[in-house]
Amino acid sequence: MDFKLCVPCLLGLEAPIADELKRLGMADVASENGRVYFTGDERAIACANVNLRVGERVLAELGRFRAVTFEELFQGVKTIRWEDVIPRDGAFPVKGYSLNSALFSVSDCQRIIKKAIVERLRGVYGLDWFPESAETYQVQFSIMKDNVSVCLDTSGEGLHKRGYRPAHNAAPLKETMAAAMVKLSRYRGRGDFCDPFCGSGTIPIEAALIARNIAPGLHRGFAAQSWRMIDPGVWREAREAARAREFHGEYSIVGSDIDPKAVAIARENAERAGVGDIIRFEVADAAAFDRATGRGVIVTNPPYGERIMEKQEAEALYRAFGKAYLASENWQLYLLSSHTEFERCFGRSADKKRKLYNGMIKCDLFMYLNM
Numbered sequence: 001m002d003f004k005l006c007v008p009c010l011l012g013l014e015a016p017i018a019d020e021l022k023r024l025g026m027a028d029v030a031s032e033n034g035r036v037y038f039t040g041d042e043r044a045i046a047c048a049n050v051n052l053r054v055g056e057r058v059l060a061e062l063g064r065f066r067a068v069t070f071e072e073l074f075q076g077v078k079t080i081r082w083e084d085v086i087p088r089d090g091a092f093p094v095k096g097y098s099l100n101s102a103l104f105s106v107s108d109c110q111r112i113i114k115k116a117i118v119e120r121l122r123g124v125y126g127l128d129w130f131p132e133s134a135e136t137y138q139v140q141f142s143i144m145k146d147n148v149s150v151c152l153d154t155s156g157e158g159l160h161k162r163g164y165r166p167a168h169n170a171a172p173l174k175e176t177m178a179a180a181m182v183k184l185s186r187y188r189g190r191g192d193f194c195d196p197f198c199g200s201g202t203i204p205i206e207a208a209l210i211a212r213n214i215a216p217g218l219h220r221g222f223a224a225q226s227w228r229m230i231d232p233g234v235w236r237e238a239r240e241a242a243r244a245r246e247f248h249g250e251y252s253i254v255g256s257d258i259d260p261k262a263v264a265i266a267r268e269n270a271e272r273a274g275v276g277d278i279i280r281f282e283v284a285d286a287a288a289f290d291r292a293t294g295r296g297v298i299v300t301n302p303p304y305g306e307r308i309m310e311k312q313e314a315e316a317l318y319r320a321f322g323k324a325y326l327a328s329e330n331w332q333l334y335l336l337s338s339h340t341e342f343e344r345c346f347g348r349s350a351d352k353k354r355k356l357y358n359g360m361i362k363c364d365l366f367m368y369l370n371m
Contacts, residue, residue, distance in 0.1 A: 001084070001229065005044065006151060007036045007055035010176075012356040016054045016183045024051055037061075042230045045154050046238035049224070050217040053179035053206070057155035059140060060085075067148050068102040070112050077116035077150060083124040085152060087228055091132035092117060096141030103143055113141055113150070135226035156223030163220045164273035165200060172199065173301045173336075175216070177358055178206040184354065184365065185299050185334045187211070189251055192296025194331075196286035196321070198255030201266025201279070203299055208275035211251045215242035252296070256284035287320035295330040304338045304361070315345045322346035325368075333368040342366060 009017050014031040021029045024047055026038040036055070038044070048058045062085070065076040086092050094110045094117075103109055117139065118130060138153040160176040181203065187193055189211030195203040209216060218239055225235050257263050260283050270276040286302070302321065303314050318339070325333060326347060335342075338361045343349045350366040357363065 002039060002041050003045065003060040005038050005040055005048065006059040006061050006149075007038075007048070007052065008034060008057060008059065009036065009055050010034070010180075010357045012354060013054050013176075013180050016180050017052070019183075020052055020054060021048070024048065042234050043238070045224055045230070046222075046234045047241070049155055049159070049222045050235075050238045050242055051215045052159055053210070053216050054176050054183065056158050056160070056176060057153060058159075059151035060154055061149055061151045063148075063150045065148050066146055067143070068146050070103065070108070073103060073109065073112050073148060074116045074119075076148060077113050078120050080117075080120070080150060082117050082120050085227075085229060086117075086121065086137050087134065088121070088125045088127060089131055089134040091134065091136045092139050093136065094139040094141065096139075096143070098143040099145075101143045101146045103146075109141065109143065113139065135228070136223060137227065138223060154222060154224035156221070159217065161220060162216050162273065164205065165202065165269050166272075173202050173358065175202055175206060177336075177356070178202040178301075179210065179216070180356070181299050181301070181334055181336060181365065182207045182210055185297050185332065187297050187299065189247065189249065192252045192254070194254045194256070194296060194298050195300045196256050196284070196289050196298065197300045197302040198257045198266055198281065199259075199262050199301075201255050201269045201281065203301065204253050204255035204266070204279050204281075205270050205273050205275060207299065208251065208253050208270070208278050209273065211247070211249075211253065211278070212275065213245055213247045214274065215239070215245075218242060251278045253279045254282065255279055256282045256286070258283065258285050287317065287324055289321060289324040289328065297332045297334065298325070299334045301336045301358075304363075311339075314339060315341070318342060318345035319347065322348065329370065331370055333366070333370070335366045335368075336363050337366065338363045 011034050017036045018029050018031050021038050028039040030037045063080040067073040094114045098104050140151045140153050142149045160174045162175050193207050263281050263283050267281050270279050351369045352367040354365040356365050
């Protein structure tokens, strides 16, 4: 069975996800704001869930139509062949959102969509009541400018849940964003890699996974694994294929932080991720960064001044790190910050900038290309 599949993402990350999908051999890859589409069967669903590093989840779009009234919404949802995907005892909760649309009440839209699905399945299965006692088929809708998209969530928990970070320090960076930053730096395992504000280790860990080409979804489950319409062997094949693509080489990856507790957590997380042997974690002050003899890439996410630290402290940190970095030759720097005066504090304008969102915080990825 072929599906139109969708990978929602943070704004600014569409290109890295499209590149990932193309490298995985997916068909009909196309990007919109905050979404990347492709087509594929059950094997594509398993492959994307297991291998995608940057996307938030994988959705199977079952229908798309325009609706400005609840009747139009009801009839549009009812025309979808729900019986092809949801068994008579399957659970099908509904969630979603509405933006700039006539149908603005999310709770009312949830109720109407649920009612339409029940009405469709009642006619097929001949049931007056659905127990919803078996596996879950999460229905997810979006209504944007009166255009309705109705999907099933194949992932379950977001794809940033790799399974290696049960513990973290304050204000962690999502694994998907960390992977995006590493991919945008074009680090692939060659040369030195450093994160001088590593916190709980997310960026160095994602860099190590990329260097070794370890699929991020190898050690977690997905919602669609329990769906009866997908052969369990498909998931086994996806994991076996991913393991066959792994690399085993020598890598130079360093993560450092001024907080000893954060460094201890980072080491634990790296061990759980299976890359503890190729990352060197150390307690160090980023203001004393000294890699004058090295050559490589720095990817980092220092405190913004909006959380954890006061704005003045963040600015002082930027000045100190900028002075240390500018004294080190041959290092590229990719630094994420929401601070509007970062370049002034750092002491030099970035060679390039890219707008990204860390959660709901609007940021820039500042790129210094000293090569």
